Amino acid sequence: AQSVSQHNHHVILSEAASLELGCNYSYGGTVNLFWYVQYPGQHLQLLLKYFSGDPLVKGIKGFEAEFIKSKFSFNLRKPSVQWSDTAEYFCAVNWGGKLIFGQGTELSVKP
Amino acid sequence: DAGVIQSPRHEVTEMGQEVTLRCKPISGHNSLFWYRQTMMRGLELLIYFNNNVPIDDSGMPEDRFSAKMPNASFSTLKIQPSEPRDSAVYFCASRSGQSNQPQHFGDGTRLSIL
Numbered sequence: 040a041q042s043v044s045q046h047n048h049h050v051i052l053s054e055a056a057s058l059e060l061g062c063n064y065s066y067g068g069t070v071n072l073f074w075y076v077q078y079p080g081q082h083l084q085l086l087l088k089y090f091s092g093d094p095l096v097k098g099i100k101g102f103e104a105e106f107i108k109s110k111f112s113f114n115l116r117k118p119s120v121q122w123s124d125t126a127e128y129f130c131a132v133n134w135g136g137k138l139i140f141g142q143g144t145e146l147s148v149k150p
Numbered sequence: 151d152a153g154v155i156q157s158p159r160h161e162v163t164e165m166g167q168e169v170t171l172r173c174k175p176i177s178g179h180n181s182l183f184w185y186r187q188t189m190m191r192g193l194e195l196l197i198y199f200n201n202n203v204p205i206d207d208s209g210m211p212e213d214r215f216s217a218k219m220p221n222a223s224f225s226t227l228k229i230q231p232s233e234p235r236d237s238a239v240y241f242c243a244s245r246s247g248q249s250n251q252p253q254h255f256g257d258g259t260r261l262s263i264l
Contacts, residue, residue, distance in 0.1 A: 071250040082241060082255040083193075090250055129193065136249040137183070137206060142192045 041066045041134040045141035052120050053149050060115040060144050062104075062130030071133035072113040074104055077143075078126045086128075089113065100124070122150045152176070154256035156242050162262045168230040171259045174223055175244030183243040183253060184217055184227050193241075199225065232263045 042065045052058060064070065074086040087098025094106040104115045113130060125148045131138040155174040163169060175182045183198040197207040202219045210217070214233070219225040229236055239260050243253040 073252060075255075082257045083243075084255070085252045088252055133250050135206075136181075136200070137195055137198055138253060140193045140195075 041132055041139050043130055043132055043139050043141040045128075045130055045144050047144045048142070049145045049147070051147045051149065054122055055119045056148075058115070058117040058120045058124075058146070060128055060130075060146070062113045062115065062141060063111050064113070064130075064132045064139075065111065066134075067108070067111060072104075072106060073131045073133070073138065074098065074102070074113075074115050075129045075131060075140075076126045077129065083129065086115070120146070120148050122148045124148050154242055154244050154254055156240075156256035156259050158259060159257065160260045160262075162264065163232060164264050165233055166231045167263075168228065169232045169236075169261060169263075171227040171240050171242075171261070173225045173227070173242030173256060175225070175242070176246070176254055177223065179244035179246045179254070180222070181245040181249075181253075182219060182225050183245070184225070185241040185243065186238045187241060187258070188238045196227070234263045237261055237263050 044063045046061045072089040075083040076086050077083045086102050087096050089096045089106045097103045102117050106113050127143045127145045129143045130141040157172045181200050184196040187193045196209045197217045199219045217227045239258045241255050241258045243255045245251050245253045
């Protein structure tokens, strides 16, 4: 069965630092990958998605993610974080019509 | 556009009581998902429907949990009887078209069982 691993449980950064959050999935083949963000007390919102084509995907708010098939990875990046990026970030893969989520990474950005 | 609408936003009740959570998906979406989020277990899929039909309920924790989707614009998740360990945030999400499309989440119901 498919599983998703997010290796960083809690990341603390200062404003303007660069961000990279790891995401690995376990089963290869054709995959659809997503990153969602959950701001404190809010629902999950889609940041970006990968279906096919260019493995470098750009999303909202300056986020991007790179799909590396050989590494089963879909890491999320942002060159310069802001305090408002403080949130929990979830990686997910589409599997059998449903989303399999990672356990989430909590990002805290210090002003 | 109205998003996924869940009610109530907060529910506090005593153990043993019946709890009913409600969800209205985005109009035109044909798939609906119920999730539970806790600190310990993260985000768990409980059940999902395609065209009002339950497809996968393997995530429903016990027989105390049941979900229905009587029509395309409404779904309920019921817990009877409720227990303190059911305390969590319950999210509903909906999706249109093919299974590779993103899901859209509601604001959730924060459930506290005393």
